[in-house]
Amino acid sequence: MQPSEQTTYEILAKIDSPADVKKLSLDQLKQLADEVRRFIIAHVVETGGHLAPSLGVVELTLALHAVFDCPNDKIVWDVGHQTYAHKIITGRRDQFCTLRQLDGLSGFPKRRESAYDAFDTGHSSTSISAALGMAVGKRLRGASGKVLAVIGDGSLTGGMAYEGLNQAGFLNEDLIVVLNDNGMSIAPNVGALSKFVSRSLSGGAYQRFRKELERFLKNMPGVGENLVELARRAEESFRAFFSPSMLFEAFRFNYVGPVDGHDLGRLINVFGNVAPIKGPHLIHVITQKGKGYRPAEENPAHFHGVGKIAQPPATADCGLIPPPKPKIQTYTEVFGRTMVQLAKERRDIVAITAAMPEGTGLQSFAESYRDRFIDVGIAEQHAVTFAAGLACEGFRPVVAIYSTFMQRAFDQVVHDVCLPKLPVVLAMDRAGVVGEDGETHQGLLDLSFLRCAPNLSIMAPADENELRHMLFSALDHDGPTALRYPRGAGLGAHTDEPLRPLPWGKGQLLSDGGDVLLVGIGVGVELCRLAGVMLSAEGVSAAVVNARFVKPLDDELICQLAQRCGRVVTVEENMLAGGFGAAVLEALAAHGLRPKTRLIGVNDRYVEHGAQGKLRQRLGLTPEAVAAAARALLA
Ligand SMILES: Cc1ncc(C[n+]2csc(CCOP(=O)(O)OP(=O)(O)O)c2C)c(N)n1
Numbered sequence: 001m002q003p004s005e006q007t008t009y010e011i012l013a014k015i016d017s018p019a020d021v022k023k024l025s026l027d028q029l030k031q032l033a034d035e036v037r038r039f040i041i042a043h044v045v046e047t048g049g050h051l052a053p054s055l056g057v058v059e060l061t062l063a064l065h066a067v068f069d070c071p072n073d074k075i076v077w078d079v080g081h082q083t084y085a086h087k088i089i090t091g092r093r094d095q096f097c098t099l100r101q102l103d104g105l106s107g108f109p110k111r112r113e114s115a116y117d118a119f120d121t122g123h124s125s126t127s128i129s130a131a132l133g134m135a136v137g138k139r140l141r142g143a144s145g146k147v148l149a150v151i152g153d154g155s156l157t158g159g160m161a162y163e164g165l166n167q168a169g170f171l172n173e174d175l176i177v178v179l180n181d182n183g184m185s186i187a188p189n190v191g192a193l194s195k196f197v198s199r200s201l202s203g204g205a206y207q208r209f210r211k212e213l214e215r216f217l218k219n220m221p222g223v224g225e226n227l228v229e230l231a232r233r234a235e236e237s238f239r240a241f242f243s244p245s246m247l248f249e250a251f252r253f254n255y256v257g258p259v260d261g262h263d264l265g266r267l268i269n270v271f272g273n274v275a276p277i278k279g280p281h282l283i284h285v286i287t288q289k290g291k292g293y294r295p296a297e298e299n300p301a302h303f304h305g306v307g308k309i310a311q312p313p314a315t316a317d318c319g320l321i322p323p324p325k326p327k328i329q330t331y332t333e334v335f336g337r338t339m340v341q342l343a344k345e346r347r348d349i350v351a352i353t354a355a356m357p358e359g360t361g362l363q364s365f366a367e368s369y370r371d372r373f374i375d376v377g378i379a380e381q382h383a384v385t386f387a388a389g390l391a392c393e394g395f396r397p398v399v400a401i402y403s404t405f406m407q408r409a410f411d412q413v414v415h416d417v418c419l420p421k422l423p424v425v426l427a428m429d430r431a432g433v434v435g436e437d438g439e440t441h442q443g444l445l446d447l448s449f450l451r452c453a454p455n456l457s458i459m460a461p462a463d464e465n466e467l468r469h470m471l472f473s474a475l476d477h478d479g480p481t482a483l484r485y486p487r488g489a490g491l492g493a494h495t496d497e498p499l500r501p502l503p504w505g506k507g508q509l510l511s512d513g514g515d516v517l518l519v520g521i522g523v524g525v526e527l528c529r530l531a532g533v534m535l536s537a538e539g540v541s542a543a544v545v546n547a548r549f550v551k552p553l554d555d556e557l558i559c560q561l562a563q564r565c566g567r568v569v570t571v572e573e574n575m576l577a578g579g580f581g582a583a584v585l586e587a588l589a590a591h592g593l594r595p596k597t598r599l600i601g602v603n604d605r606y607v608e609h610g611a612q613g614k615l616r617q618r619l620g621l622t623p624e625a626v627a628a629a630a631r632a633l634l635a
Pocket residue numbers: 053056079081082122123124151152153154155156180182184185186289304354355356378380405408
């Protein structure tokens with residue numbers, strides 16, 4: 001930390017581990033909370049990141065580290081996007097300026113980064129299962145130490161969380177689940193359970209009724225006080241009966257709460273009381289997402305995840321000047337706009353999201369067609385099978401789930417959609433390299449895990465205009481279709497009308513040539529096109545193909561050109577194993593062709609966090625790399 005910052009962060013400057021936190025008085029902890037909050041804001045406006053979630057758990061984080069003895073005690077953070085305060089006080093304060101940057105700090109817990117990161121998270125609803133595994137492991141080893149899972153109300157809409165609760169209660173295991181309830185997923189939380197869990201009997205009408213009744217009873221001559229006491233007892237049992245406790249007690253958890261998640265003294269007291277007691281406990285903590293930064297408090301959905309904020313505010317109170325919008329539309333925006341356009345004509349279209357209406361671009365669809373927009377919460381498996389049910393009733397569901405989160409619904413895609421050949425469209429945004437969210441969020445597996453499913457067609461557009469026509473075509477196709485497209489801006493392609501059906505299973509010859517075939521899918525097509533231009537300047541004639549379909553692949557076009565050129569380079573933003581290049585090799589082999597080949601994609605590794613462009617450079621997903629591969633085949 002720079003000397004100049006010593007005064008700004010007087011206490012934080014001396015915090016190098018949770019042991020330093022434990023030495024602080026309550027007043028010092030409150031000052032530390034303020035300093036950590038300001039530190040997070042000051043950095044995240046520069047680096048981007050999950051600002052609102054992390055601001056909401058500053059006190060909770062300090063209280064946990066004040067009471068529990070990490071790393072021997074284990075804290076598993078669900079999703080892990082809210083761990084900035086945790087990282088800052090567990091020895092990573094001075095690296096925090098590298099957050100989410102290539103070779104810098106991850107935005108999520110990483111065991112490789114710190115012993116205080118008990119489990120790598122990123123996908124929601126895993127914390128209870130992982131924590132339970134650790135608790136059972138400690139018990140079997142006779143090891144000391146408590147295990148905690150910190151899970152948000154949004155993540156508690158994920159079914160896996162209940163699988164963990166169910167087993168933990170059954171085992172009567174030593175486990176503390178801290179429910180961080182801020183009423184928000186990314187958007188406002190949905191689902192009956194979230195209503196039940198977060199409903200509070202402190203609502204205005206209830207309080208007015210309570211005061212009226214108390215005034216009325218107190219004025220009754222002679223028996224008033226007794227009746228007031230009786231009413232108080234009745235209220236207690238009323239509260240106990242209707243409070244969220246009954247849900248968690250059904251899982252045999254001891255329910256504690258709700259507790260004010262910004263009251264450090266109360267939190268420390270509750271954690272201290274619960275810590276020594278064996279068995280499963282659920283501590284229900286109420287927090288405010290974005291706490292301490294007015295723009296985030298007022299719009300926690302927008303500030304759930306932010307990019308670099310162009311005009312960092314002088315204070316936490318001033319309004320924000322939003323960064324200039326990219327002139328080129330993003331694939332997400334084009335998808336959302338096309339969905340609205342199509343839904344005007346077709347009343348059978350239903351849009352489904354798993355707690356990500358904004359991220360998938362369905363906000364305007366939701367506003368325009370409320371009855372045909374469904375947010376199922378963080379429940380991707382349910383979303384897919386729910387869509388299958390809708391398709392059985394003659395609807396055309398479009399399930400918008402990021403590529404990485406679709407991994408969670410693989411069996412539902414196969415078993416409930418592809419096997420019965422139901423006309424469901426899987427719209428997978430963030431397919432390919434996504435960037436700063438890192439390994440857990442890259443969308444690099446979908447072509448591989450979906451290509452093996454019979455009856456499924458798979459498309460990927462070369463640009464944002466082609467996405468529109470592909471979506472139109474998929475909705476007319478009599479069977480399941482997966483449509484995958486990348487995070488971020490398109491190529492600035494002209495969007496032409498009217499929307500038209502693409503010839504199914506057919507690729508597009510962009511330029512002809514006889515020396516080498518460059519065949520791409522999705523963002524790989526532009527790389528091939530640019531490489532073709534480079535090669536032609538060297539006198540090499542490259543045939544460039546936009547495959548459009550991974551399945552059914554346009555065997556005829558690809559094999560005919562491969563036979564003529566004798567050299568083939570394939571390009572995809574997906575794992576090579578089982579991906580698009582593999583599909584081309586299979587087609588060539590099936591036609592008895594053996595050209596010289598180079599496959600460009602991701603070779604059997606998870607991809608770290610960093611800016612999208614820098615990662616693509618590192619992965620060799622560039623026109624230069626495609627041209628170099630072609631030259632190697634020509635050598
Ligand atoms: C399986 C999965 N689906 C979707 C997401 C995207 N996602 C990240 S955080 C989040 C909302 C989490 O809400 P909550 O658990 O309440 O945490 P909060 O942000 O409110 O602190 C979602 C939907 C994810 N990380 N994992």
